Amino acid sequence: MHACHDPYLADHGCVSEIIWDEIAEEIEKRERSILHARIERAQTYYGVVLASGGDFIMDVLDAIKSRKSVRRYLDKSIEKEKLIAVLEAGRLAPSASNRQEWRFVIVRDRETRRKLAEAADEQTFVGEAPVVIVACAETDGHIMKCGQPCYPIDVAIALDHITLAAIELGLGTCWIGAFDEKRVKEILGIPEEIRVVELMPLGYPSDPSIVKKERLSLDTIVKYEHW
Numbered sequence: 001m002h003a004c005h006d007p008y009l010a011d012h013g014c015v016s017e018i019i020w021d022e023i024a025e026e027i028e029k030r031e032r033s034i035l036h037a038r039i040e041r042a043q044t045y046y047g048v049v050l051a052s053g054g055d056f057i058m059d060v061l062d063a064i065k066s067r068k069s070v071r072r073y074l075d076k077s078i079e080k081e082k083l084i085a086v087l088e089a090g091r092l093a094p095s096a097s098n099r100q101e102w103r104f105v106i107v108r109d110r111e112t113r114r115k116l117a118e119a120a121d122e123q124t125f126v127g128e129a130p131v132v133i134v135a136c137a138e139t140d141g142h143i144m145k146c147g148q149p150c151y152p153i154d155v156a157i158a159l160d161h162i163t164l165a166a167i168e169l170g171l172g173t174c175w176i177g178a179f180d181e182k183r184v185k186e187i188l189g190i191p192e193e194i195r196v197v198e199l200m201p202l203g204y205p206s207d208p209s210i211v212k213k214e215r216l217s218l219d220t221i222v223k224y225e226h227w
């Protein structure tokens with residue numbers, strides 16, 4: 001049992017002790033079953049929706065909650081429309097001064113995927129996905145006023161859009177930061193001046209179930225008004 005830390009409830013006069021764990025558990029149980037139903041609907045429905053340009057049927061929060069790192073994929077290729085839809089989600093991402101420095105190499109060839117997996121610290125599952133997105137930046141290395149380079153941030157935003165769009169289409173992804181950039185460049189003939197920011201396998205997950213996320217609490221990561 002925890003004291004009430006929620007500033008909204010504190011402002012609006014909450015009971016001093018609230019059984020947060022029980023409430024959270026109950027919400028999670030309910031949300032998970034709703035999510036499962038929505039995902040099933042999306043998976044059976046999406047082909048039609050995509051073809052007709054109809055409404056989206058999963059909202060962003062649902063996609064965020066169901067995204068997970070997928071490290072086992074079905075040996076099943078991805079429909080071209082789905083691949084394009086996922087890449088389009090990346091294309092529409094925001095970037096610093098709208099620089100759009102992201103470039104994506106789409107690798108479907110089995111042997112090339114195997115080589116990429118080798119370059120990714122021998123993480124064989126990377127090559128088992130039918131597609132590996134190699135997220136690059138064609139960048140002048142611009143540093144923003146805040147002191148941060150913008151290209152890794154911008155490429156990461158585009159990739160995050162991709163992960164969420166993939167979920168809506170019944171696909172899974174995994175961020176891959178453990179790779180040898182030089183080796184990846186050699187395999188794909190990527191020019192010297194281009195940076196490789198991340199690899200991202202994309203495919204149908206062999207286990208599409210939703211898993212509980214291990215995350216720090218809001219109390220730990222959020223501070224209100226000052227540090």
Ligand SMILES: Cc1cc2nc3c(=O)[nH]c(=O)nc-3n(C[C@H](O)[C@H](O)[C@H](O)COP(=O)(O)O)c2cc1C
Binds near residue numbers: 068
């Ligand atoms: C920038 C970045 C790099 C990552 N690199 C790898 C990687 O090389 N191999 C891997 O298996 N997972 C990698 N991950 C996945 C994380 O381990 C994973 O996102 C985290 O444990 C949370 O789990 P979830 O994605 O299932 O929610 C990476 C994630 C991020 C965001």
